[in-house]
Amino acid sequence: MPELPEVQLVASHLDLLVRGRRIEQAMLHRQRLAPAFTPEDFNAQLANARINSICRRGKHILFDLENDRTLIVHLRMSGRFSIAAEGTEPPRFTxxxxxxxxxxxxxxxxxxxxxxxxxxxxxxxAAKELCKLAPEPFGEDFSVDYLRSKLKASSRPIKEFLLDQTKVCGLGNIYASEALFESRIDPRKRADRLTKPKAEFLHSAILAVLERAIESSRSVPVEPGNIGGNFYGEQDSPDWSVYGREGEECPACGESIMRLKQAGRSTFFCRRCQR
Ligand SMILES: [Zn+2]
Structure with a gap:
């Protein structure tokens, strides 16, 4: 599932490709994609609107439209965009x-x-998708003090805390695992038990792992036929330190990387480095 850096990539490629274009007609083929609208309403809201820009908030893509409407899109597991000449057979599952x-x-x-x-x-x-989201990680409001105040109020394991978009915004399974490895924190540790120095390490690790991922995504070519379907190219998946590396050697100490399930999601960590 795309996390902040991947959603950012999709939004920036879309912005390059369709900013300034006019939506002549919008067709909703699967009504449950936009449950608040009938296909007729969906088209009525979007038809003839020019696209001012496309940006991101959390893991949501925002199409800012000239008619004072914003189209909010969440890709979730496998959503993707593609652009083709008019009349081209649409991809499967359009x-x-x-x-x-x-x-x-x-x-x-x-x-x-x-x-x-x-x-x-x-x-x-005030939209229900956005109103409860935590501050953007790269914004001023996401400070060490902010993070500490949220940590102190939570007794959940820190890994689960990091996935909660109302506490920290933009992390998913990959970057939560990576940030915890980078800050040497055991993913099972209770959020409210983190010391001040650990909270500071965690804060900078969150920014560092996201920044590196955004940086490496800059080399992903813009492919109009596949926007969001293939984030890092065929062989070019990023070099995670622990994510997806169960049984491999920890890059810091050589101990075997472990996988555990937390709230149904896999967490990868080094039990020697992360305390
Ligand atoms: Zn280790």
Missing amino acids: HAQFDLGGETLHFSDQRHFGFMNIVRSDELN
Whole structure:
């Protein structure tokens, strides 16, 4: 599932490709993708609107439209966009399409977990998808003090805490595991038991792992036919320290990396380095 760096990549590629284009017609093929709208309403909200820009908030992609509406998109497990010449056969599992005049933007989603909503742009921050999100990690509000205050109020294991988008925004399974490894924190440790220095390490580790991922994603080529389907190219997946490396040697100490399940999700860690 895409996390902040991957969603950022999709948003920036979309922005490059369709900023300034006009949506002539919007077709909702799978109504549950946008449960608040009938296909007719969906089109009525979007038709004839020019796309001002595309950006990201948390793991949501935001299409800012000229008609004072914002289309909110969550890719979830397998949502992706693609652009093709008008009249091209849509990809399998296309659940929505946007005719841009000569070209069509498709949203396809094999796993059917993707989500769209349309809200008034001046009420964007109050939208139910966004209103409870934690501050953006790279914004001023995501300070060490902020993180410590949220940690102190939570008795959950730190790994689960990090996945809670209302506490820390943008992390998923990969970057939570990596940030905990980088800050040498046992993923099972209770959030409210973290010392001040550990909370400081964690804060800078979160920023560091996200920053590195965004940096490495800059080399991903813009592919109009596959926006979000293949984040790092065929062989070019990033070099995680612990994520997906069960049984391999810890890059810091050589101990075998372990995997455990927390709240149904895999966590990878080194039991010697992470305390
Ligand atoms: Zn280790």
